[in-house]
Amino acid sequence: MRSERSEFVGERPDAILIAGPTASGKSALAIALAQQSGGVVVNADSMQVYDVLSILTARPGASDLAACEHRLYGHVPPSQAYSVAQWLEAASACLFDLVAQGRTAIFVGGTGLYFTALTQGLSSMPAPAPEIRAAWRARAMTDPQALHGELARRDGEGAGRISPSDTQRLVRALEIFDSTGLPIGHFQREGARTAPLAGLKVERRLLMPARVRLHARISARFDAMLEAGAADEVRALLALDLSPDLPAMKAIGVPQLAAWLRGEVRLEDAAEAAKTASRQYAKRQMTWFRNQFGEDWVLNEQVTDPARES
Numbered sequence: 001m002r003s004e005r006s007e008f009v010g011e012r013p014d015a016i017l018i019a020g021p022t023a024s025g026k027s028a029l030a031i032a033l034a035q036q037s038g039g040v041v042v043n044a045d046s047m048q049v050y051d052v053l054s055i056l057t058a059r060p061g062a063s064d065l066a067a068c069e070h071r072l073y074g075h076v077p078p079s080q081a082y083s084v085a086q087w088l089e090a091a092s093a094c095l096f097d098l099v100a101q102g103r104t105a106i107f108v109g110g111t112g113l114y115f116t117a118l119t120q121g122l123s124s125m126p127a128p129a130p131e132i133r134a135a136w137r138a139r140a141m142t143d144p145q146a147l148h149g150e151l152a153r154r155d156g157e158g159a160g161r162i163s164p165s166d167t168q169r170l171v172r173a174l175e176i177f178d179s180t181g182l183p184i185g186h187f188q189r190e191g192a193r194t195a196p197l198a199g200l201k202v203e204r205r206l207l208m209p210a211r212v213r214l215h216a217r218i219s220a221r222f223d224a225m226l227e228a229g230a231a232d233e234v235r236a237l238l239a240l241d242l243s244p245d246l247p248a249m250k251a252i253g254v255p256q257l258a259a260w261l262r263g264e265v266r267l268e269d270a271a272e273a274a275k276t277a278s279r280q281y282a283k284r285q286m287t288w289f290r291n292q293f294g295e296d297w298v299l300n301e302q303v304t305d306p307a308r309e310s
Contacts, residue, residue, distance in 0.1 A: 012037055014099050014200040018108040019044070019115055019289060019297075020207030021282035022252075023217040027060060029205065029300075030108035034068035037104045042094050043072040044109030044118075049087065050078045050248045052237050056230045057251060058221065078237060078248035088117045092196040099200065112288045119202075121195035125187040128175035136174045140167050150174060155183040166291055204297040206289055218278045222253070222271060231257050252277045 016033055020026045030041045043049060047057040051074045059073050071094050076082045091107070091114070098105045107118065140147060147170040152159035154177045162169045173184040209217075222230075234257040242249055249255075253274045260270035 011201070013104055013203045015095060015118075015197060015202045016104060016106045017044075017115055017118070017202065017204045017297075018106065018207065019112070019205070019293070020110060020209075021214060021285040021289075022058075022110055022278055023214060023221050023282070024110075024207040024209050025217075026108045026110070026207055027058075027064065029207065030106050031064060031067050034104075034106050037106075039104030039106045040069045040071060040094070040098055042091060042105050042107045043070070044087075044091070044107040044111055044114040046082070046087070046109075046111040046114065046247065047251045048073055048109065049076045049082050050074065050251070051076065052078050052240075053233055053248060053251055053254070055225050055228045056233050056253045056257075058225075078246065079240065079242055081247055084113050084117050085122060087114055088122060088196070091118065095196050110285050112285070112292055116292065117195075118197050119195055120188055121198075125176065125184070126180055128179040132178045133175050136171045136178070140171050147171065147174065151177070154178075155185070158183050158185055161185075163291055169291075204293075205300060206293055206297045207300050208286060208289070209301060214282055215279055218282065219275050222275050222278065225253070226267075226271060231261065234258055235261060252281060 016030075016037075016039070018026050018030050018033075027041075033039065034041050041060070045057070047053070048059050049072060050057065053059075054074060060070050064070070072087075072090055075090075095105045107115070109115075136147075139150075144167050145164075147167060148159055148162070148164035151162070151170055151173050155173060158173045158177075162173060164170075176182070176184045176187065230253060234254055237248065237254065238258055238261065244250075256265075256270040256274040256277065259265045259273075260267050265273075
């Protein structure tokens, strides 16, 4: 990744990708670029697709919606699980519609798999043979340090693109190679050729503010959510009597505030638990972005707009 100023410059791109951890200021940057380019903000956050949880998932508010056009926010009932493939189909339709209009699609969110699907497609990667999968996962438990060397002996290119500490990706690459005799990159390139962004002019922005500042923003944002009625949203969600296994029921803040609504904890303890969960989630996001995103992503370590926390 390379550092650079984040203003929109030069020829209008077909798409702008804005990724970053929760509360890093992505929405403020997306709206500013949409206003400057005449583009449309398209959601790339797996929790902001759900209805009911507008406040708790930091969906765009009334002033944001008035500032520019937004798509793919709050269009999925919380009673449904929404897959990456479903999102990609909807996002691709938005992209092609906007490209045809000569407008920029500005994808913004913190769900790394959504961006991977946009840029690399959903490849038809074969399922590993069960015995091979079991063997490599057992090896990962007993000798994870050996995985990178094992992959390097089979697939030097693949090993060069995966960190020695990224056990999950190493195991996946080894499973694929031993099952098919082909490197994982072969299947990824096949998917990339049919990726929605293939052949388009794309800018990539990654927001990664300092951890101390990010934690302060997370805390302030959750306090603001409580003031705005987040607990009422959770109460409405619980009234639907949904399965606790559904993604919307696991959104950060839902389990914590549900515990308070049931009288199991104090509100201040529920709020602190939600803030802790948000900080932990942000850490996982930042690690994922560092491991997955390459030099074509422009790194912005500054907060875009202190007044806008999403």
